[in-house]
Amino acid sequence: MTRPAKVIEQTPLIPAQRLPIAKTYIEEIHLEFAKAGILITSEIVIKADEIHLEITKDTIPMMAEKLNAWNFSLIQLTATDERVLQGNFRLFYTFANDEKKLLLIVSIGVAETKPEFPSITGIIPAAHWYEREIRDLFGLDPIGHPEIRRLAVHRDWPKKLYPLRKDFSLASDVPRTDGQFTFKNIEGEGVFQIPVGPIHAGIIEPGHFRFSAVGETVLNLEARFFYTHRAMEKLAEGKTPLEALLLAERICGACSFSHAASYCQAIEKLTGTEVSARVNFNRTAVLELERLYNHVGDVGNICAGIGFAFGTMHGARLREDIMRLNEIVFGSRFLRGIITPGGLRRDISLENSELILVSLAKLEQEFKELVEILLGSDSYMNRVETTGILTNQIARDLHAVGPAARASGINRDTRRDHPYAAYDRVLFRVPVYQQGDVLARVKVRIDETFESINIIRQVLKSMPEGELCKSLGELPPYNYALGITESARGENAHFIMSGPNNTIYRYMVRSASHCNWQVVPSTVPGNIVPDFPLINKSFELCYSCLDR
Amino acid sequence: MLRLFLKSLQTGVITTDYPKTQNVPAPGFQGLPEWQEPNCKKCEQCAEICPTEAIKLDKEEGETFWSIDPKKCIFCGYCADVCPQAISQGKQYELAEKSEHPLQAHNLKRSVHIRHLDSGSCNGCDWEMTTLTGPVYDIQRLGFDFVASPRHADLLMVTGPVTRNLEIAVHKTFEATPSPKLILAVGTCACSGGICGKSYASSGGVDNILPVDVYIPGCPPRPQALIQGLLKAVGRA
Numbered sequence: 001m002t003r004p005a006k007v008i009e010q011t012p013l014i015p016a017q018r019l020p021i022a023k024t025y026i027e028e029i030h031l032e033f034a035k036a037g038i039l040i041t042s043e044i045v046i047k048a049d050e051i052h053l054e055i056t057k058d059t060i061p062m063m064a065e066k067l068n069a070w071n072f073s074l075i076q077l078t079a080t081d082e083r084v085l086q087g088n089f090r091l092f093y094t095f096a097n098d099e100k101k102l103l104l105i106v107s108i109g110v111a112e113t114k115p116e117f118p119s120i121t122g123i124i125p126a127a128h129w130y131e132r133e134i135r136d137l138f139g140l141d142p143i144g145h146p147e148i149r150r151l152a153v154h155r156d157w158p159k160k161l162y163p164l165r166k167d168f169s170l171a172s173d174v175p176r177t178d179g180q181f182t183f184k185n186i187e188g189e190g191v192f193q194i195p196v197g198p199i200h201a202g203i204i205e206p207g208h209f210r211f212s213a214v215g216e217t218v219l220n221l222e223a224r225f226f227y228t229h230r231a232m233e234k235l236a237e238g239k240t241p242l243e244a245l246l247l248a249e250r251i252c253g254a255c256s257f258s259h260a261a262s263y264c265q266a267i268e269k270l271t272g273t274e275v276s277a278r279v280n281f282n283r284t285a286v287l288e289l290e291r292l293y294n295h296v297g298d299v300g301n302i303c304a305g306i307g308f309a310f311g312t313m314h315g316a317r318l319r320e321d322i323m324r325l326n327e328i329v330f331g332s333r334f335l336r337g338i339i340t341p342g343g344l345r346r347d348i349s350l351e352n353s354e355l356i357l358v359s360l361a362k363l364e365q366e367f368k369e370l371v372e373i374l375l376g377s378d379s380y381m382n383r384v385e386t387t388g389i390l391t392n393q394i395a396r397d398l399h400a401v402g403p404a405a406r407a408s409g410i411n412r413d414t415r416r417d418h419p420y421a422a423y424d425r426v427l428f429r430v431p432v433y434q435q436g437d438v439l440a441r442v443k444v445r446i447d448e449t450f451e452s453i454n455i456i457r458q459v460l461k462s463m464p465e466g467e468l469c470k471s472l473g474e475l476p477p478y479n480y481a482l483g484i485t486e487s488a489r490g491e492n493a494h495f496i497m498s499g500p501n502n503t504i505y506r507y508m509v510r511s512a513s514h515c516n517w518q519v520v521p522s523t524v525p526g527n528i529v530p531d532f533p534l535i536n537k538s539f540e541l542c543y544s545c546l547d548r
Numbered sequence: 549m550l551r552l553f554l555k556s557l558q559t560g561v562i563t564t565d566y567p568k569t570q571n572v573p574a575p576g577f578q579g580l581p582e583w584q585e586p587n588c589k590k591c592e593q594c595a596e597i598c599p600t601e602a603i604k605l606d607k608e609e610g611e612t613f614w615s616i617d618p619k620k621c622i623f624c625g626y627c628a629d630v631c632p633q634a635i636s637q638g639k640q641y642e643l644a645e646k647s648e649h650p651l652q653a654h655n656l657k658r659s660v661h662i663r664h665l666d667s668g669s670c671n672g673c674d675w676e677m678t679t680l681t682g683p684v685y686d687i688q689r690l691g692f693d694f695v696a697s698p699r700h701a702d703l704l705m706v707t708g709p710v711t712r713n714l715e716i717a718v719h720k721t722f723e724a725t726p727s728p729k730l731i732l733a734v735g736t737c738a739c740s741g742g743i744c745g746k747s748y749a750s751s752g753g754v755d756n757i758l759p760v761d762v763y764i765p766g767c768p769p770r771p772q773a774l775i776q777g778l779l780k781a782v783g784r785a
Contacts, residue, residue, distance in 0.1 A: 154713050163748060172748045174712070198717050201696035203664045203678045205671055206714060227713045228668040231749035246599050246624050250743050253672025253768065310552050316682035317562060323679075327770075331578040331637070334672050334768065337625055345629070346576070373551050544670045547713075 021046050021102055029053070029104075036066040042107075047481060048269050049418065050103045057108045057117055063093075064120040064127075072097050072104060073399055074120075076482070076493045077130035078508040079138045081166045083112055085478065089140055091117060092495065094482055098417035103482055110140055119145040126399035129518055137164040152226050155179035163234060170234050186212035186220045194529065198227045205543035209532075216528040221521040228547040236507035237499075241267045241341045241475065244504050248494070249336050251509055252545040257290045257335040258487035259509065259545075262494040265420055266483030267341040270498055271473050276466030277422070279343045281459045284422040285356070287485065288452040288459075290335055293322040294488030295403075295445040295452070296367060298540045302442055303374070305534030306383040314370050318363060325359045328352070343469030353460045360453050371446050384439040388523040388535030391436060398518045402490020403448065404539050407433045407440035414486035421485075426458045436523075438538040474502045487512055489541060511545035563686045566772050567779065572639060573770075578623050579638045583614045587634040594627035594635055600742060603627055618643040618765040619739035643765045644777035644785075651761050653728030656702050656782045658691040663701035663725065667718050667754065668711030668744075672768035673735035677705060685771045692778055698724040703781065705774075706758070709737040709744045710751040722758050730761045730781050734774065739763045 026044050029051070033040055042054035055063060064074075072095035080090045089110040096103050110117050119142035121127045131142035132151040139162040153163070156176040162168060183193070191214055198206035208224040232251055236244040248263035249256050261283060268275060300315010323333040329352045330338050338346050348356070374380050390400065395408040405412055413430045415423040431447035433440035475498035483494045490512030499505030520539055524532055564571070573579065581594075581603070590612045595603040602620035606613045628635045664677055680687045681694055695701050698721045710718055722731070733754040736742035746752030754760050764777035779785035 168748075170747045174748050198714065199665060199698075199721055203674055203681070203694060204666070205669070205674060206666050206717065227717070228666070228708065228711055229713055229749050230668055230709065230711055230744040231747045232744075234749075235744070235747070242626075243599060246622065246626075246743055250622075250670050250672075250767070253670045253675055256670075256672070310556070313683045314555070314559070316679070317559070317684060320679060320682060320684045327577065328574040329576075331573075331576040333676075333770065336767070337578050337623070345625070369555060373555060376551075542671055544668075547668075 021049065021051060025100070026051070032066065032070070033063070036062050038062050038066065049101060050105055050269070050482060052105050052107070052480070054107045054109070057110060060093075060108060060118050061120055061123060063106060064123040067095050067104070068124055070097075071099060074124050074126045075103075075399065075484075075491065076495060076508070076510045077127055077134070078495055078506075078510075079110075079134045079140060079164075080497055080506045081138065081164065084166060088112060089115070089138060091134070091140070092480065094493065094495070096418065098412060101418055103418070105480070105482065115139055116141040116143050118143055121145050125397040126515070128398070129514070136162075138162050139165065149181065152229070154226065155181040163231070170231060181224070183210045183222050184212075184220060188214070190214050191219065198224075207543050211524075211529060211532070213529055216530070218524050218527055218529055218532070221524040221532075223517065223521055225517060225543060226547045228544045230548065232548040233507050233509065236504050238503050240502055241472065241504070244507065245340060248509075251548060252511065252542045253334055254294055254542060255290070255487040255489060255492065255511065255545055257286055257339065258485045258492050259494070259511070260336075260339045261287060261421070262483040262485045262492045263496070264339050264341045264483065265485070266481045266494050266496040267472070267475070269481035269483065270475050270479055270496060271341075273342050273470055273472055275343050275470060276468075277464040278466030279468065280422040281425070281463050282344055282348055283339065284426065284459045285348065285456050286330070286335055286338055287421060288456045289322065289326060289356075291452050291488045292363070292449060292456075293319050293326070294540075295449045296322065296363070298488075298537070299371065299374070299442060299445050299449070301540070302384070302438070302534065302537045303380070305537040306380065308377075308380055311370070311374050311380070318366055318370070321359065321363065325356065329356065340469060342472045343467065345469070347468055348460070348463070353463065356456065357460060360456060364450065364453050367449060381439070383531075383534060384442060384538075385437060386435075387438045387531050388527055388538060389436045390519055390523045392434070394519055394522050395436070399515050400490075400519045401515045402486070402488070402512045403441055403444040404516050404519065405490065406431060407444045408436035409434040414484050414491045418484055422459055425462075426455050428455050438534060441538045475504075478505065489513055489545070490516060509545075509548055511542065513541040513543070513545035516541050517546055562683055563689065564684055566685070566775060567785065571772050573641065577637065577639050577641075578625055580618055580621060580623070580640045580643060581616055581625070581627050581635050582638040582640075583616075584634050584636070585614070588612065588614065589634070591631075593630045597626045597630045599624065599626065600736070600740070600745075617740070619645070619736065619763050620742070621765065622736050622742055622767040641766065641770050641773045642776040643769075643773065644780045645763050646780065647755070647760050647762065649759065649761075651730065651781070652759060653702070653730050653761075654783070655728065656730060657784070660692050660778070660782055661695045661700055661702050662692055662778075663695055663698045663704050663721070665698075665704050665706045665718060665721050666708055667706050667714045667738065668708035668750065669735060669737060673707040673738070673766075676768045676771050676774060677707070677734070679771045680774055685775065687775060687778070690775065690779070698722075699726065701725050701729070703730040703732065703778075705732045705734045706738050706754045707734045709741045710754055710757045712749050712751070715751060715757060718757055731758050732777060732781055733760045733763045734777070735769060736765055736767045739765050742767065
């Protein structure tokens with residue numbers, strides 16, 4: 001017996017469009033901001049699909065209210081230490097408007113003598129972690145933020161030491177101190193705490209989970225991260241685009257290519273480089289191959305959360321097939337060493353293109369059989385249905401991304417909403433489910449797997465000729481740009497500010513896991529402890545993507 | 549239930565017999581860089597561009613000796629890009645090497661229990677270790693298995709450069725593992741710090757924190773390279 005994978009809501013099959021930003025829109029921003037009492041203190045600059053402008057610090061809450069009402073969502077917030085340049089820090093708020101397909105980057109200056117800024121977490125909850133990160137890493141205080149605990153540095157990190165400030169050296173030897181970190185205390189008869197991690201029982205990355213439970217039922221879950229913090233952003237500072245690319249590729253193993261693609265797109269925007277159509281088509285194929293090995297592996301691996309070895313093993317087998325294909329075609333199982341700013345280091349030969357198509361045909365058939373068996377198994381369905389529900393409201397408030405968001409009724413996909421590579425040249429559907437449970441997240445991945453196969457077929461079939469790599473030229477100093485891609489886990493947004501002599505001044509990586517780790521704890525209360533591994537696997541997030 | 553059996557029967561046996569049969573990567577594999585001496589102009593561009601200082605050119609009495617340290621190499625291929633005449637990425641991936649010190653355990657052979665210890669990896673190495681437990685590599689056939697607790701382990705496979713925020717957990721896991729035990733540094737980050745190097749956040753390699761018995765270079769190492777490293781650690785390769 002097979003239950004059909006019913007798609008509740010589906011976008012029409014039309015190619016996404018890249019729209020030039022209309023001049024009239026700039027006038028509209030001027031007008032609307034003036035009406036809301038927001039003072040624009042700079043010229044409005046248009047760069048590709050980005051609008052850059054600067055406002056005064058005290059009007060930030062008004063701006064947040066205005067843009068919130070205007071259908072802009074906050075996708076990134078970060079700081080730069082520009083004290084040696086202009087005597088202050090700067091904050092960059094990046095908002096995305098999916099309908100208009102544009103990014104609005106609003107910056108403010110924060111003086112060293114008054115290292116604080118108004119928090120907007122009360123207006124836009126998605127700012128919650130960004131503001132805490134800025135407090136921990138730059139020492140700028142978000143006034144009015146509801147959470148005073150540390151996020152990005154651990155309890156034994158000294159007070160008043162901020163690693164992303166320019167006067168903090170990467171090679172610093174930092175002593176450990178006696179700080180405390182208190183978890184929320186849930187009280188009541190029979191309530192007990194279960195500490196889990198950072199070293200887990202499986203072959204997975206490190207993080208700490210603190211469950212408060214009564215019997216089997218979880219009342220509250222808190223998570224501590226940043227164990228794998230390797231200073232990737234600080235390492236990129238002062239490096240050339242080519243040097244820092246190697247860091248971008250190694251932020252995460254399983255999202256290696258999409259991180260590198262986000263990075264390259266930001267660099268290309270900064271230098272005004274238009275890559276060839278061949279590069280764009282090629283990149284699309286590789287991005288989808290990355291999604292494929294992740295999605296197929298994840299659909300299998302979720303079965304490990306319920307002890308259904310059949311699914312785990314068949315998923316692992318199909319995933320291995322794709323990873324071997326990756327190695328044959330590109331020389332790397334994790335798709336490293338392919339992309340570079342300005343183009344590609346490796347092309348797909350006609351012979352390999354055929355090999356990919358043959359492999360995909362086999363994968364499509366096998367994966368179809370596998371998911372039919374899974375969705376037709378009552379013991380499987382019993383565990384995944386109604387388990388670990390992410391509500392639409394929380395997903396919306398905290399800007400959940402990727403399959404997790406689409407399983408909770410949020411119709412957002414960077415490939416369609418902010419098209420890059422060749423996504424405006426292919427036809428694909430964006431599956432959206434409303435239930436928000438483990439099953440919905442599985443179904444999104446299943447549907448997307450078939451869409452990915454179709455996307456690869458389209459790009460390989462109409463692969464245009466073109467230059468494989470263009471020379472970039474120098475980075476214009478002290479400019480900034482954002483590169484976004486949709487990884488298997490969701491939107492990856494990379495912010496790059498250039499420095500002097502063709503170097504990077506600041507690099508901020510906001511991965512899909514950065515957004516989605518915030519929503520995971522909300523999905524666990526009410527479920528039983530043994531369901532946590534299943535719920536966690538259904539999000540399949542990276543720790544290294546967040547911790548950097 | 550019947551469909552499950554049928555599907556698995558149809559699939560058949562897919563397990564590799566590595567290391568019995570060698571596995572040679574396809575052309576274009578991003579392996580360890582190799583040097584063709586006759587084409588080398590001794591310009592040192594390869595050493596300059598190497599992000600982890602893995603390449604060295606020693607000049608002695610008019611002769612040049614080129615060397616690469618696999619424990620530092622991240623296999624990015626920049627050296628081969630800058631000098632395609634004299635350098636190419638080879639197919640070698642079985643790069644495990646024993647430490648200069650004697651092994652901490654000699655009696656482990658055919659029933660070895662492994663505990664994974666992530667000390668701050670990018671998860672690439674972790675995923676390849678997960679692959680070992682799958683149907684294709686199935687390391688149980690070679691007498692290895694992953695266990696859930698360091699208390700049950702004979703051997704720790706450590707990935708990542710040991711970050712500041714995991715150093716305490718690394719020590720605790722090491723202490724919790726009964727002796728005699730073996731420590732494997734898995735992946736270039738664990739072997740030498742790799743791209744992360746040594747910084748306020750990273751200790752620059754596992755051997756700065758724990759005694760390492762075997763190094764398995766790679767970024768990440770292929771599953772076969774992990775198997776080779778494991779076999780080497782127990783004296784079977």
